[in-house]
Amino acid sequence: MLPVDDAILDLFHSKDLVLTPAIIAYNIHYSREEVNRRLVELESRGFVTKAERGKYRITRLGKQYIEGTVSCEGLGCLRSLWSHRTN
Numbered sequence: 057m058l059p060v061d062d063a064i065l066d067l068f069h070s071k072d073l074v075l076t077p078a079i080i081a082y083n084i085h086y087s088r089e090e091v092n093r094r095l096v097e098l099e100s101r102g103f104v105t106k107a108e109r110g111k112y113r114i115t116r117l118g119k120q121y122i123e124g125t126v127s128c129e130g131l132g133c134l135r136s137l138w139s140h141r142t143n
Contacts, residue, residue: 060086060094062122065103068114069122074107 063084068075077095081088095112098104103118120126 058094060084060090061098061103064091064094064098065114065118065122068104068112069119072114074111074113076110077112080112 063086064080067073067080067083077091078088080086080095081091084091095104098118099106099112102115103121104112105115107113114122117126
């Protein structure tokens with residue numbers, strides 16, 4: 057997980073929104089291209105899902121990740137993995 061991933065998931069989780077990559081990019085101050093790349097990765101891992109073409113929403117797994125309640129088994133303790141990589 058990258059810092060941009062946390063920013064994307066935090067934005068979705070803040071209001072349980074359905075958002076486009078452009079709106080996400082505007083609100084978290086990353087480029088739309090970077091957000092697009094990360095959304096593809098987050099979707100492939102089950103953290104977000106397409107609501108319809110070009111619109112995404114957070115999944116239950118994404119909410120659990122942001123709330124810190126996701127099980128480390130099978131996901132490799134994602135938050136702690138990121139903090140170890142930055143130290």
